[in-house]
Amino acid sequence: xxxxxxxxxxxxxxxxxxxxxxxxxxxxxxxxxxxxxxxxxxxxxxxxxxxxxxxxxxxxxxxxxxxxxxxxxxxxxxxxxxxxxxxxxxxxxxxxxxxxxxxxxxxxxxxxxxxxxxxxxxxxxxxxxxxxxxxxxxxxxxxxxxxxxxxxxxxxxxxxxxxxxxxxxxxxxxxxxxxxxxxxxxxxxxxxxxxxxxxxxxxxxxxxxxxxxxxxxxxxxxxxxxxxxxxxxxxxxxxxxxxxxxxxxxxxxxxxxxxxxxxxxxxxxxxxxxxxxxxxxxxxxxxxxxxxxxxxxxxxxxxxxxxxxxxxxxxxxxxx
Amino acid sequence: xxxxxxxxxxxxxxxxxxxxxxxxxxxxxxxxxxxxxxxxxxxxxxxxxxxxxxxxxxxxxxxxxxxxxxxxxxxxxxxxxxxxxxxxxxxxxxxxxxxxxxxxxxxxxxxxxxxxxxxxxxxxxxxxxxxxxxxxxxxxxxxxxxxxxxxxxxxxxxxxxxxxxxxxxxxxxxxxxxxxxxxxxxxxxxxxxxxxxxxxxxxxxxxxxxxxxxxxxxxxxxxxxxxxxxxxxxxxxxxxxxxxxxxxxxxxxxxxxxxxxxxxxxxxxxxxxxxxxxxxxxxxxxxxxxxxxxxxxxxxxxxxxxxxxxxxxxxxxxxxxxxxxxxxxxxxxxxxxxxxxxxxxxxxxxxxxxxxxxxxxxxxxxxxxxxxxxxxxxxxxxxxxxxxxxxxxxxxxxxxxxxxxxxxxxxxxxxxxxxxxxxxxxxxxxxxxxxxxxxxxxxxxxxxxxxxxxxxxxxxxxxxxxxxxxxxxxxxxxxxxxxxxxxxxxxxxxxxxxxxxxxxxxxxxxxxxxxxxxxxxxxxxxxxxxxxxxxxxxxxxxxxxxxxxxxxxxxxxxxx
Numbered sequence: 001x002x003x004x005x006x007x008x009x010x011x012x013x014x015x016x017x018x019x020x021x022x023x024x025x026x027x028x029x030x031x032x033x034x035x036x037x038x039x040x041x042x043x044x045x046x047x048x049x050x051x052x053x054x055x056x057x058x059x060x061x062x063x064x065x066x067x068x069x070x071x072x073x074x075x076x077x078x079x080x081x082x083x084x085x086x087x088x089x090x091x092x093x094x095x096x097x098x099x100x101x102x103x104x105x106x107x108x109x110x111x112x113x114x115x116x117x118x119x120x121x122x123x124x125x126x127x128x129x130x131x132x133x134x135x136x137x138x139x140x141x142x143x144x145x146x147x148x149x150x151x152x153x154x155x156x157x158x159x160x161x162x163x164x165x166x167x168x169x170x171x172x173x174x175x176x177x178x179x180x181x182x183x184x185x186x187x188x189x190x191x192x193x194x195x196x197x198x199x200x201x202x203x204x205x206x207x208x209x210x211x212x213x214x215x216x217x218x219x220x221x222x223x224x225x226x227x228x229x230x231x232x233x234x235x236x237x238x239x240x241x242x243x244x245x246x247x248x249x250x251x252x253x254x255x256x257x258x259x260x261x262x263x264x265x266x267x268x269x270x271x272x273x274x275x276x277x278x279x280x281x282x283x284x285x286x287x288x289x290x291x292x293x294x295x296x297x298x299x300x301x302x303x304x305x306x307x308x309x310x311x312x313x314x315x316x317x318x319x320x
Numbered sequence: 321x322x323x324x325x326x327x328x329x330x331x332x333x334x335x336x337x338x339x340x341x342x343x344x345x346x347x348x349x350x351x352x353x354x355x356x357x358x359x360x361x362x363x364x365x366x367x368x369x370x371x372x373x374x375x376x377x378x379x380x381x382x383x384x385x386x387x388x389x390x391x392x393x394x395x396x397x398x399x400x401x402x403x404x405x406x407x408x409x410x411x412x413x414x415x416x417x418x419x420x421x422x423x424x425x426x427x428x429x430x431x432x433x434x435x436x437x438x439x440x441x442x443x444x445x446x447x448x449x450x451x452x453x454x455x456x457x458x459x460x461x462x463x464x465x466x467x468x469x470x471x472x473x474x475x476x477x478x479x480x481x482x483x484x485x486x487x488x489x490x491x492x493x494x495x496x497x498x499x500x501x502x503x504x505x506x507x508x509x510x511x512x513x514x515x516x517x518x519x520x521x522x523x524x525x526x527x528x529x530x531x532x533x534x535x536x537x538x539x540x541x542x543x544x545x546x547x548x549x550x551x552x553x554x555x556x557x558x559x560x561x562x563x564x565x566x567x568x569x570x571x572x573x574x575x576x577x578x579x580x581x582x583x584x585x586x587x588x589x590x591x592x593x594x595x596x597x598x599x600x601x602x603x604x605x606x607x608x609x610x611x612x613x614x615x616x617x618x619x620x621x622x623x624x625x626x627x628x629x630x631x632x633x634x635x636x637x638x639x640x641x642x643x644x645x646x647x648x649x650x651x652x653x654x655x656x657x658x659x660x661x662x663x664x665x666x667x668x669x670x671x672x673x674x675x676x677x678x679x680x681x682x683x684x685x686x687x688x689x690x691x692x693x694x695x696x697x698x699x700x701x702x703x704x705x706x707x708x709x710x711x712x713x714x715x716x717x718x719x720x721x722x723x724x725x726x727x728x729x730x731x732x733x734x735x736x737x738x739x740x741x742x743x744x745x746x747x748x749x750x751x752x753x754x755x756x757x758x759x760x761x762x763x764x765x766x767x768x769x770x771x772x773x774x775x776x777x778x779x780x781x782x783x784x785x786x787x788x789x790x791x792x793x794x795x796x797x798x799x800x801x802x803x804x805x806x807x808x809x810x811x812x813x814x815x816x817x818x819x820x821x822x823x824x825x826x827x828x829x830x831x832x833x834x835x836x837x838x839x840x841x842x843x844x845x846x847x848x849x850x851x852x853x854x855x856x857x858x859x860x861x862x863x864x865x866x867x868x869x870x871x872x873x874x875x876x877x878x879x880x
Contacts, residue, residue: 031752032759044463044783045790054458083373083383084458084527093549149580157584164581165590170552171363171545171573268576270371270550283755 004319012300019296027285028061034081034283078286087290098271102256104191109198117206139200148193148266162189165268190267213241250306254299362875363571367591371550371576376536378511380459380527389553389574391867393538397510402860404777406505421500421815428491431562434514435543442493446485447515456523464509469496502815506778541567541871568874597847599659605849613849614859620774621663624839629795637696639836643682645689645742652842655727663843665829670861673779673825689742706745716745721770722757796837804828853879
């Protein structure tokens, strides 16, 4: 197992390198650079030329890439062209928020999707099953933009149960428990928005998986032996049906930091998604490269975790 | 017995609640009236659509949202009044120019203090300018210090200090300029930063210094209380502000709110103020009883530019024909729903330099347009509905435009339709994202394009209109225009007499109108709305939330 993990980790390095080269090339294809769109008539145009020189934007793309890569491996993520603030500072300010939101969304997803999926599978083709299936399709087809606005309209506007912007209440100065409660209060709507699509798909997935597991021979044997139904469910069906979900969990871990641009924008939730989007629009490649590398590392590690977990949970899988 | 007493208790509770509800109603009604005299206290919440980057230092910030957040915390030396004259003394009590216009003496007021209690002195002012001229300075304000004698030498590293700055005493500074200019005051950087905070910090590190990001020390009516990066900024009243009794408000909160939910937030009181409202939302907000909405001409305009150096567009008559051929009033009425106006010059209506004569220039006249086209040699020789060029070859022009402004995007096909009616074939290119569009315009990859400019109270058009300016995208090089622009700020008559300066601009705007390197399309109105519970709000060309107006805002006791 250890050799397997080590091998996987080593393979990550060339993968990351390739990703960075591809990303950097794509950025170069976008017309303009970090200073092109800025047309402030009150600022002399010479200022932008000076800034270009200062940041090395007038050098060749290959030279710029190696400059960036050289700094990156040393741990220096660079300085944002647009904002002149170190990239590490910009990311660290937002990473906590994205992580919190993603974890809450993940919890909501599993807490809601799995029980609903199991129930659906237990009573297939019944009224509840059809309702849930219908709701799932609606959830799947709803763009997060629309879902977010709808939730805001219903729960923040019509009834003022939840706030619709920010992570905490402005100017209130909460501390300790009150602060955490305030944060939880603020995260409900954005987490729900993010979770809706996931809940829908996970619920369907769980339902299919459980239905399939119920058809297996060993389940019939268990019933024949007289094992009570709940025990059959717990000990035989679920353990096998939820296996694929373990791998999905690993992948979800990886995507924790990718952020959800639209949701973050609607709820004014300062996260990595917003940062990434802005960086793309502004051609701010230090931020772009650093954030994408971060996400790539997370996804690769998440994949690795998923594969390991799968090996742990399913004795049929063994790595050498 | 139990049942009866229960019934009585219920009746009692119900009538009590009905009574309380009625009382509650009455309280609501009384809060609708406006109280009389300003009282201290209360919090106002303002909103912005994008998060400030956190560079809360006037000489280093580049993001407009950083400025919104720190505006009320930093005073300037002087300010514009409602007639666009730069003559309101703020930190500077008075100032005068020498006879030759080259030396400015500034007298600072003696009772102004920084938020940490230190007095604001001439040292701070000089320190600020020296920092901007420093070779390590990385902000964009050098061009507001460049005109001081000796600043260029310091900027290039040839001198240690600016020779043109003289400290006369703790509250008086003499500034000598390289040349006398009519707009010297408008262009001179006038937001001092505290020397005692930044002294000794290398200029390179100032943007990241604690005083810039977490604990800004300013001079304004409000000071920073809490900064939550990317979400909100809380400002609290400066109790030692040099204007007695003001500001009235206890707190101002700047919140970051997404544009999609902003109107709902305004309606249910989460924010008290909203700016940059689009014309489509005007009526929705006007219908809200507790919200006041006002509009004024925005200091800026949208235009259609011509690459004058392109042989296709060289003929002035063609450009004039296009100007006559676009129904600009229809754009204002249709797309802006009347919340805007046609503009014919690079000057806002509120400016003292606005040329009244051009008010009705280029009315929509398709016949005149066709006539001009014919005179220029563009005739439809093959009957396909489109004119050919003077050499008889097929002729078409391309119109490029950016995304990011819905109204501007909608105007592009309408303009193409208008021009089709006068016989011009216009290909409307696919819209590009703004930075890509700007890149294409800069690299001359376009023929006609849509863009906009914002204007400043100082009418000097240099920076955009001089033949040598990089922002001169049409590449319109006209010696007379250059001469007029220079005369308006450099000639002794203009420096002495603003009316003379106005005459020169009148001549210039008419020259531009005749040569038509742009079609000035329209100027959208600045629409702002605020909750009526905030009293003392005034609205003019500066909008409602201008720095010095905010000190007049107050909230009646029962609505705080």
